[in-house]
Every structure is written in structure tokens, then in C-alpha cells.
Amino acid sequence: MPAPKNTFKAALANNQPQIGCWMSFAEAYAAELMSTTGFDWLVIDGEHGPNDLRSIRDQLMVIDPSPSHAVVRVPYGQDWIIKQALDAGAQTLLVPLVDTADQARELVRACRYAPEGIRGMGGAGSRVTGFGAIPDYVTTANDEICLLVQAESRLAIENLDEILAVEGVDGVFIGPADLSADMGYPGNSEADEVQDTIEAAIKKTRAAGKAAGILTLTLEGAKKHLEQGATFVAVGMDTLVLAKAARALSADAKAFLD
Template sequence: MSAPTNALKAALKRGETQIGCWASFADPYATEVLSTAEFDWILIDAEHSPNDLRTIMHQLQILEGKRSDAVVRLPMGEDWLIKQVLDAGAQSLLIPMVETAEQARDLVRATRYPPEGIRGSGAALARSSMFASRKDYIETANAEICLIIQVETRAALAALDDILAVDGVDAVFIGPSD
């Protein structure tokens, strides 16, 4: 079994407008309530909300199989944190405070298994592979990761064309002060 198809990524590739909602409650029950509104995506915010790996994972579990796709906004673009949330089951990430194409390329590499990237291959222990029951997860996961870059500064706006040209960046969210 392959990595699940990322409906948000596919819709963005087709140029379809997607409407979503921020989930800043750090609580799976509240996120489940939001999922009944049938947004295209629900963003689990770990930058300005008290979410941690466990609360993110529980909300990912709640959203699995629902109409709304989960997007996780991390507080920063650190390789180790990206690996943890991807292993917990996230397929779409929003990374804040990206200012250069070089940063964007590093983020793409952090979300991809080798040889395309540096994501550690502990998939046998990961929820994302259903604990190794998705036999070809590692071979198919890279194509289903949706990376959204958050541009928040004038320096980032000046580098926007270069950031948009980075292969593996699926969307850019322009959000100073979010």
C-alpha cells in the first residue's frame, strides 16, 4: 500500500481554490467540531498555539478520513521537527518565516526521503506508514508531501520569485502578522 493521496496538493496542482480554517485550540475535540464544517483544509497551528507533537498527532487522527485535509504549521523549519510531524502522519506543512530560496530548498530536502532529501527513514515506527503496513510508503511518500512556505517579511517578498521557482514548494502563503 502506498502513501495516501494528498487531496490538498492535488487540488492546488489543478489550480482549484481551497478554503480552510485555523485550528488553534490544541484539542482534538474542537478540531473534530471544525471538521463538520467541511472546509477543504484545517490548519493545526503549532506556531502561535499551545500545540505539541502529541496534540498535533491527535488532531491528525481526528481529521483522517474526513473531508478536511490537515495542514500543520510548525513554529520553525527545523529538520528534526519536520521529521517528527511527518512521521506522526502530516502530509501538508506550512513553514513560517521563510525569506530565501535557499531556505525553501532546505525545507524541501527536510520533507523528502533520500535521495531527494534528508528525511530519516524510521518509517517502520511511524504512524505515517501505518507502522510499516504501507509497504511502499517510503517510495511513494515524497510525491504526496505538500510544502507551503509562509512569506512574512520584506526580504521574503523581494525573494518571492526565487522562492516560487524552488521545485517542491507547492504553495506560498503571504502572511505578515498571519
């Protein structure tokens, strides 16, 4: 029995746009709710969300049976956390702060078993193999791991051609918040210079045959980036969706008292 098919990776390879949402609650109950809402992919955010390996594992457990695909954003591009996330059951990883092709190559190696990489062979008793129920996992897993790297600095944009040339990088995610700050526009990712840079990066990524991704908090932004060629687009964040709806409900109800 081989490793499970990574349908998200296959969709990106076929240029099928995927609509997603960020998850920052770090709770399996909230993740289970989000998995019923129809998004193609859901980010378990281990960089800025208050997650640890156990909460990431628990969210993978409730998302896996759903039509949504779990994307795990690790805190940083270190081989040890990549190994743990993969053994916990992640098939798609999003890695922040990738500025150079050398970094990208090391991440590819961290995601792959030898002789192509350095991923440890201790998964036989882990969740990723069904606790030993998938005997052919280690010989088939490399092809089903999807690696997405984040370009979110001027240096990453300068090195984008070299990063895109790295075999094993399936897509590049443009981080608008960090990129705008590094370009001198903190808190203003809508600045014209930033948006022009994002559009150019998306088009360059697609021209290289890789998937381009981004997070936007507006439907207008999603439409724009999809038209530019972005393949995987996140259109919101669970915490902000709840906060916005709750604030509006509170304000509307209190208006009855005026």
C-alpha cells in the same frame, strides 16, 4: 501499497480554490468538531497555538477520516520537527518565516527521503505508515508531501522570484500580520501599501505556477483575495469564531435586562 494520495496537493495543482480555517485550541475534541463543518483544509497551528507533537498527532487522528485536509504549521523550519510531524501523519506542512530560496531548498530536502532529501527512514513503526501496514510508503511518499512556505517579511517579498523557482515548493502563503508589521504598519494589514504588496505577491505566485494562500478574518477579504488569484484561503480562526459568537450571545441575552 503506496502512500495515500494528497488530495489537497492535487487540488492546488489543479487550481481548485480551497477554503480553510485556522485551529488554535490545540485540542483534538475541538479539531474533530471543526472537521464536521465543511472546510476544505484546517490548520493545526504549531507556531502560535499551544501545541506539541502529541496534540498535533491527536488532531491528525480525528481529522484524517473527515473530508477536511489537515495542514500542520510547524513552529519553525527545522528538519527535526518536520521529520516528527511527517512521521506523525502530516502530509501538508506550512512553514513560517521563509525569507530566502536557500531556506526553501533546505525545507524541501527535509520533507523528502534520500536521495532527494534528508528525511530519516525511521517511519516504518510510525503512524504515517499505518505502523508498517503501508510497505511502499518510503518509495512513494515524496510525491505526496505538500510544502507551503510563508512569505511574511520584506526580505521574503524581495526574494519571492527565487523562492518560487525552488522545485518542491508547492505554494506560498502570504502572512499579512507579520508582513504588515515588518513594513511599518503593525496591527494594520489593511494599509494600502500592504494590500498592494499582497496582491502583487499573489499574482506573482500564480504566474510562477504555484499556489498562493492567505488568512483573512472577513468574508470580504476572502472574496477579494480569491479574485486576485489566491488558491488556498483561510477565512477565520476557531478561537475567534467562538469568542465572537459567545460575546454576541452574552450581549444579546443581557439586553433583556435593560
